[in-house]
Amino acid sequence: MELYQYFNQINDSIYKPNGQALTDLLSLSELIAVTINNHPNNPFVKIFNASQTAKNNTKIQQLKKIDQLVRKAHDIDSTVQNKLQQSSLNESQYQAYCEIVSHRLRTITLIFDQNYSEAFNEFSKSVESFIRVFESWSIPVMYKYCYDIRMLAKLATINGSATVDASGKKNDYYEDASRLLSRCFQSATGDRSAVMEQSKKRASLGIINQLFQIYFKLNNLKLCKNLIKAIESPGFPSLETYPPQQLITYKFFVGRLAAFEGNFKKAQQDLLSAFNKCPPNIPKNKKLILLYLIPMQLAQCKFPKKGLLQQYNLHQFIGIVDGMKNGNIKQFNQCLATNQNYFISKGLYLILEKLKIIVYRNLFKKIYLITVSMNANSNAKSRVPIQNFVAALKWAENETVDVDEAECIISNLIFDGYIKGYISHKVGLILSPNNPFPKLPLNYIKYLSIVINCDDIYRSVGCDFEC
């Protein structure tokens, strides 16, 4: 009886057509999420809220009932053929829908049997069949299928059923899922319809977000570039027309990519927009965005207030922020060293290291102000002996600092535009009489943007994602 009802609902949703109804009927997200959570190898237990738990339980109970009936049936394929109506569909469309449903029913059985590897394969077939009948009205199904295939890849990977590759290849399921998602993307982008409101291209962003997740996990950031190029090209819907929650996810990944490539200004804009638009009831996402936004804001000399860092438990940045603001190079270095592993694991260490130039700028400005106040009555107000910098650096950073090293740092600051002045070996640093320390942030930040070595950073994000 239950199975009969289930097929009726599927028939209804296809013939109306109702994409959202079909999505709910085909969703495996709840089952996969709970199965991952209960898996002994899962290192990160997700805490569901009451409504999520209720939704999960209802859905899983439904699937259990259906699964019991499916197991009693002798041949799933013919059962599906009998129950699913062809109606106005042509023969190949009808066959595709039959395959979508039967592969999915097998997937459910395999998940309950804890055979996650086969479940992944079986669901892949369901996705392939879906691609054949994917239409504009079924875009929500496409989103769901793309998400579910990624989560199944995660489940199969956690389970450890991946064939161990001697060449050190990380996880096959993610590779397979990314290939499948690429085909989903192609089926969306291949739509030639002139009316954008009805184009399958509107599914692009949802698919790309799943691909980003996988490419970041596989540490294959170069592949993201092609996707961005495609989706931001003129033949595509403008970004603002996609569902807002997809845009947040997209901006998060695009912002991170820009950061890794040293394009800090773009990264700051993308991440700030994602952070401001991300709803506060998903603190995990807010924190993740903030983690990458903070270094970008720091490069623009916009400092997170302590309350913000405490709210999201990002205390690792407190010493970085205070050190930068006060020119306290000792505090900055100490904080960087103490949290070195944390920053490296997030791919942020090299970026933060580049901010040191701003710490020096603020420290040297203080040295200048102190020197001026010491010589209040002298006419040498715009001259600071190199010895003052050496003394400060010896005390605050490293006892081995000598005149050459201090002059070297000053030269860099002058070259980068942080200080207006010149060095006279006899006198010291001779500062411009007006505005010797231009207001931060500087319009052009040569140093910050050029020196980043992308390869190092790509490597350092390698351990970024755990699953």
Place this chain on the structure above:
Amino acid sequence: MGKGENTSIQTTKPSKKVDTLEDTSKINQPKEENEVIEDDEFEEFEDNLLSLLMFRFDRLDVTCDDVDTKEQWEDDWDTEHIDDEFSKQLRQEIEAHAANPQPMKM
């Protein structure tokens, strides 16, 4: 998963710096904070958040820099004040070691 890579990175420590400031406090400092490993996966937004998001979008479109931004980020820190604790110590250090600026020869 991924744990092997972490250990390989941990072996590189920064070159030891000589400490001359707050030497005593250094002893009590933990070497590395044991950070709880968190899942770094960006959560999928649920459909029912849509209405809430729409609301925020509307509001943000009108006032681009919303109030939160000002409450959360500080950009007016660059002052001429040199009376904080760090600056005081810095002054002492410079006064103790520094020579007076010599008049520039014309």
